[in-house]
Amino acid sequence: MWWDVNLLTLFRRNLQPTITYWSVFFSFGLCIAFLGPTLLDLRCQTHSSLQDITWVFFAQQFCLLVGSTLGGTFKKSLKLCLFILFICSLTISLVFAIIPFCEHVGVLAMVMAVAGLAMGSIDTISNMQLVKIYQQDSAVFLQVLHFFVGFGALLSPLIADPFLSDTNCIQSNETLNGSSNLEHIRNSIVPHHPVNVSHYVLPLKGPVLTNVSYAFWIMAAINLPVPVAVFLLMYQKGMVPGCGRRRGSLLSADELAMETQKEAEIYDEKNPEIHEEYSYKEGHGVHLLCCQSKRFGNAPYTFFAIHACSAVILFMTDGIVGEYSGFVYTYAVEEPLSLAHKTAGYLPSLFWACITLGRLISIPVSYKVPPRTMLFFNLVGMSASFLFLLLSQNSILSLFIGTASLGLFLSSVFPSMLAYTEDLLSYKGCATTVLVTAAGMGEMVLQILVGMVMQTQGSHSFLVFGVSLSILALSLFVMLLVLDNIHPIGASGKTPEPGSDPDRYQQ
The missing domain is CATH 1.20.1250.20 (MFS general substrate transporter like domains)
Structure with missing residues (x-):
């Protein structure tokens, strides 16, 4: 089925x-x-x-x-x-x-x-x-x-x-x-x-x-x-x-989860020494750290590194979405392509249409393919698309093909990265704020930066900038995979929720 x-x-x-x-x-x-x-x-x-x-x-x-x-x-x-x-x-x-x-x-x-x-x-x-x-x-x-x-x-x-x-x-x-x-x-x-x-x-x-x-x-x-x-x-x-x-x-699933979490928090307050030991060994300190910011010493260094890698990757990928949709028209109407204004105007629309199409395709695909695998193919495809655009920068047809390909590969990066990062951190919802904010900052900052570079260095820097960012994002993702393997809570991140195993909290 x-x-x-x-x-x-x-x-x-x-x-x-x-x-x-x-x-x-x-x-x-x-x-x-x-x-x-x-x-x-x-x-x-x-x-x-x-x-x-x-x-x-x-x-x-x-x-x-x-x-x-x-x-x-x-x-x-x-x-x-x-x-x-x-x-x-x-x-x-x-x-x-x-x-x-x-x-x-x-x-x-x-x-x-x-x-x-x-x-x-x-x-x-x-x-x-x-x-x-x-x-x-x-x-x-x-x-x-x-x-x-x-x-x-x-x-x-x-x-x-x-x-x-x-x-x-x-x-x-x-x-x-x-x-x-x-x-x-x-x-x-x-x-x-x-x-x-x-x-x-x-x-x-x-x-x-x-x-x-x-x-x-x-x-x-x-x-x-x-x-x-x-x-x-x-x-x-x-x-x-x-x-x-x-x-x-009957309680709904999220209500039941909230009740279980409240019970676990009450028990933690009554038994701080057991909570501290469990925090270090099983990763429960992740929840305490990001939501209450009381015990930074209990969190392993990989906890911070995972947040940093994921945030910077989304800073760059969402920034690419913003700068490409904003400047692809400007790049197309200038030399060497010198497209007609009306023809170049289709490029941002094509880019966003392929992003939406890619998100639609990703719905059934994400059910069968893990977020980590989807991210790998997305980031490799994004880098390949920019390299294709750079190597065939004098071809109008290649510009349209590369734009469509880039939109498809970029489409599911954010939801896949969010799911994967929360998976590593045991689904506490802690990383969501960091990742959403980093993505928004990338979309704003990189547009300003690319505009300044294009103004001083010329339109050819538009694709060079994209290639550099995409390869850097792929490199950081490889680092994230390494952190996945050495993070104390394991690669899957599916540790038991506090309160789900009563024996764990018995003295």
């Missing part, structure tokens, strides 16, 4: 929370991809320059990092996690509804900063809760989770496209450079790198004619069922004040 009976039973028992976390990640994807296509219309709405409006990207991304870090602090309480998810998903709908009324770039940046906080919290909490529910079986469900963010990221530009202005949305009698080809300017805008649009000058004064507000209101309406789904889950768990619901006699 393709689907394991025990896994199917576990999925059925946790059907409502699983679908809720997936839907919340759809909100995350919906919000993360709309800004690029709509930025020129938002520039008109706020009467701001291109250099000023591109800093809205920074406000969103920086607060996304802050939200990712804050999301990890809610790990201990399921009630608080669901409440935060409800507020964040509702906030995203409110942000979509409010954006058309932001007539100053500073106000727009503040609104996008709030959206970034909500997105970051969603990113960490949703990943963390799925890991806690499914543990060693979490890989396939994480793949589905990240498919939904890709689906949302594909949908929002499609919704916005019919409402984008075909001509300059600020009506002016001035004739200025760059105003004749808005599609080229849209494709040239790169997040966190305003220098690349400094040579475009567009009018700042005049009546505004844009219909992009309808796109935001449509996205706000599409997202509204998501906070409703989170509210229903809170109601089903009996967490809505004044709306008590009688619970059944």
Whole structure:
């Protein structure tokens, strides 16, 4: 049978929370991809320059990092996690509804900063809760989770496209450079790198004619069922004040796990000497270390090394996703390829389409293939794709083939790395915050770095940079495999949960 009976039973028992976390990640994807296509219309709405409006990207991304870090602090309480998810998903709908009324770039940046906080919290909490529910079986469900963010990221530009202005949305009698080809300017805008649009000058004064507000209101309406789904889950768990619901006699899997964990923590407090010995020998100190930060001496050096290797790998791979999608158009329109603007504009779309397709393919594959094996093939394929692009850099066909290949191999790196790292650390959810934050930092920092390198060294440095990062990521993964073999809790990481074996805690 393709689907394991025990896994199917576990999925059925946790059907409502699983679908809720997936839907919340759809909100995350919906919000993360709309800004690029709509930025020129938002520039008109706020009467701001291109250099000023591109800093809205920074406000969103920086607060996304802050939200990712804050999301990890809610790990201990399921009630608080669901409440935060409800507020964040509702906030995203409110942000979509409010954006058309932001007539100053500073106000727009503040609104996008709030959206970034909500997105970051969603990113960490949703990943963390799925890991806690499914543990060693979490890989396939994480793949589905990240498919939904890709689906949302594909949908929002499609919704916005019919409402984008075909001509300059600020009506002016001035004739200025760059105003004749808005599609080229849209494709040239790169997040966190305003220098690349400094040579475009567009009018700042005049009546505004844009219909992009309808796109935001449509996205706000599409997202509204998501906070409703989170509210229903809170109601089903009996967490809505004044709306008590009688619970059944059987606990769900995650509730049972929480009860077991509470019992183990109470026992640990009463028997600290037994807890300390068990922490050192069996890895229970991992939970204490990352969640309470009291006993760093009990953790082996491999604990820190695993976090560092995994975080740096995701820093580079997610950074590659951001910098490649942002600069592949710029690379294609410059020498030696000198592609037409319209043809080069298909490259970012092809890249994101292949990422979404790859995530869809990874769902059944991750059920049969361990995360460690998937990561190895992904990182080798990513390096091979960049080498192929570098060796055939004068071929237009090779650029399209390499872009599609790179998107497919990069698609499942994050969920596979998250599942593998949590596997090494006994599924405590501790690594999730570190990995999510590192991935977000990579996406922001590497775009700035690549933009600076391309500006000073030329467009050829774009592929050289990618090859270097991909080979370095693969080398770090080999180091992670070595750490897997020498880490005290073993390669599988599937140590008994505290409280699951009463004899272990008997004096």
